[in-house]
Amino acid sequence: MTAVQISIHSKHFAKNQPTDQQPVIANLDLTLESGEFVCLVGPSGCGKTTLLNIVAGLDEAFQGKITLAQAHTRPTIGYVFQNPRLLPWRSVRENIDLAARTTPEIIDALLLTMNLSGIQNAYPEHLSLGMQRRIAIIRAFAVDPDILLLDEPFVSLDAPTARQVRQLLLQLWQERPHIVLFVTHDLREAITLADRLVFLSSSPMQLLKEIPVTIARNERQDETRVEAFRQQLFSSFPEIASLL
Amino acid sequence: MENKVWKPLFAVFSLLVFFALWEGISLLVDRPILPSPLYVFQVLWRAMLSGELFFHMGVTLLRLFVSFFIAMFIGCAIGILLGRYRRLDFFFDNWLIIFLNIPALVTIILCYVWFGLVESAAILAVVINKVPNVIITIREGTRALDRDLLEMAQCYRFGKVKTFKHVIWPQLHPFVMAAVRSGLALIWKIILVVELLGRSNGMGYQLNLFFQLFDVASILAYSIAFITVIQLLEWLILKPLDKKALRWRR
Numbered sequence A: 001m002t003a004v005q006i007s008i009h010s011k012h013f014a015k016n017q018p019t020d021q022q023p024v025i026a027n028l029d030l031t032l033e034s035g036e037f038v039c040l041v042g043p044s045g046c047g048k049t050t051l052l053n054i055v056a057g058l059d060e061a062f063q064g065k066i067t068l069a070q071a072h073t074r075p076t077i078g079y080v081f082q083n084p085r086l087l088p089w090r091s092v093r094e095n096i097d098l099a100a101r102t103t104p105e106i107i108d109a110l111l112l113t114m115n116l117s118g119i120q121n122a123y124p125e126h127l128s129l130g131m132q133r134r135i136a137i138i139r140a141f142a143v144d145p146d147i148l149l150l151d152e153p154f155v156s157l158d159a160p161t162a163r164q165v166r167q168l169l170l171q172l173w174q175e176r177p178h179i180v181l182f183v184t185h186d187l188r189e190a191i192t193l194a195d196r197l198v199f200l201s202s203s204p205m206q207l208l209k210e211i212p213v214t215i216a217r218n219e220r221q222d223e224t225r226v227e228a229f230r231q232q233l234f235s236s237f238p239e240i241a242s243l244l
Numbered sequence B: 001m002e003n004k005v006w007k008p009l010f011a012v013f014s015l016l017v018f019f020a021l022w023e024g025i026s027l028l029v030d031r032p033i034l035p036s037p038l039y040v041f042q043v044l045w046r047a048m049l050s051g052e053l054f055f056h057m058g059v060t061l062l063r064l065f066v067s068f069f070i071a072m073f074i075g076c077a078i079g080i081l082l083g084r085y086r087r088l089d090f091f092f093d094n095w096l097i098i099f100l101n102i103p104a105l106v107t108i109i110l111c112y113v114w115f116g117l118v119e120s121a122a123i124l125a126v127v128i129n130k131v132p133n134v135i136i137t138i139r140e141g142t143r144a145l146d147r148d149l150l151e152m153a154q155c156y157r158f159g160k161v162k163t164f165k166h167v168i169w170p171q172l173h174p175f176v177m178a179a180v181r182s183g184l185a186l187i188w189k190i191i192l193v194v195e196l197l198g199r200s201n202g203m204g205y206q207l208n209l210f211f212q213l214f215d216v217a218s219i220l221a222y223s224i225a226f227i228t229v230i231q232l233l234e235w236l237i238l239k240p241l242d243k244k245a246l247r248w249r250r
Helices: A048-056 A092-099 A106-114 A131-140 A159-175 A187-193 A223-236 A238-243 B005-027 B038-051 B051-086 B086-101 B104-116 B119-143 B147-155 B159-198 B203-213 B216-245
Strands: A003-011 A026-031 A037-041 A062-071 A079-080 A147-151 A178-185 A198-200 A206-212
Touching: A003 A048, A003 B147, A026 A206, A026 B104, A037 A187, A048 A079, A048 A147, A048 A178, A062 A238, A079 A131, A079 A159, A079 A187, A092 A131, A092 B159, A106 A131, A106 B147, A131 A159, A147 A238, A159 A187, A178 A187, A187 A223, A198 A238, A198 B203, A198 B216, B005 B038, B038 B216, B051 B086, B051 B159, B051 B203, B086 B119, B104 B119, B104 B147, B104 B159, B119 B159, B147 B159, B159 B216, B203 B216
Parallel strands: A037 A178, A037 A198, A079 A147, A147 A178
Antiparallel strands: A003 A026, A003 A062, A198 A206
16 A cells, blocks of 8 residues: 655756745645545645646656655556647557556446547547546556546536546545545535645645545535535635635 | 649649750750750660669669668667757767768768778768758757657656657657658769769769760750659658658647
8 A cells, every 4th residue: 555755845946047046845744645535725836736746756856755655666656637648649549558557448448438439549639628638537547556646637628527537536546545636726626526635825835734524425426515614614714715 | 723633634734844845945955965855755765675774773772772771770869869868969069060061072082082982981971971961850859859748658657668659759750751851852962973983883873974975865864764763752652651640630
């Protein structure tokens, strides 16, 4: 089982600029327990994507440490980027297969659930952005990740599709528990999905508040419960209102 | 011009006008200096029947392909390296400028002086002339590689081979095709000079012979054969390759 210990002392942009400039991230400590679903909520431009890139190992220019506690191997990471990042010269199926670490049957099932079975051989640029996003999500699921990073994955999906994909995400997470780090600016979505909400402030990004979501998972379909929790959050912690 | 029948007809018509113009001018001047197109085609036909044309063209084509593939391979490899590593690029940039600006004739002469009038010297001279151009084109392509996709490949642990095959090479493809096209055109021209100066067969050697004999008709006949082969390469190999590689485009 993987637990992730994020400890970033500071992260600056543009290494050729003087280091006394304002850091993007400062003194951020965050622990992700194994099998935990964590939503990062913060204003746009505050550095959430940078944080995900650091966790994914794509950005190594920072002071601090990311500890991925797992016995032997490096954990497998699935990353749904903010833009789909599909290879335009490879078909939908090839895009998924190139990254996949799971069986073809599972990929078939994922494609079926996402209503994409019919377009397996199409090229990404011939498809809508919403479809490309769903393909990118399937690709992340298909690596059977230990850590799943999602950077506002449901933007530009229509509401019914987004709901459906959210359900699929939860279902897969419950079938095989893994850490999910989910960036969103939609507080309702965050409450519906997460075990724990992490509120982040901007410039520099710091951890403002960590709040466990106390609604039972089977009651979260009820929108009034989610809304009530949201209102309660705003009244107990007025400072988070400025983040949204 | 949208019509599928009219377009090729129009192309034929434009060629006919060209030959008519040529015929007209040849009537105005002396026959030996500018023979009529009809006579040139007769000479071409005879050269083909005797097998002479095919032999020399074959020799030249062989040299062309050998030096072309060597130059493309070396050029692509160095171009990718320079595009990826800035320090390396900084160091070799001046070398590149030197090699780009050496006149083709100088490399050819030097190669023959240093290595003798041998086949490998001829090939080397062509390669040295072509490589810097390939490097520059491929270096540009490598600098323009999409970082988002490279990050994706890194995150999903594609590894070096898979990343190159599926992420980098498809992005370089338009640049490689540009290098191939400009390369063929350049090598054709250089290879004739190489043959003229130091080989005893090939098109360049033949052209030199015709020059000494003042045989303009044969020179023109060989040129026509030459242009036709290059166009055939474009239609039969390069165009289909482009079409296949770019079928994913919108």
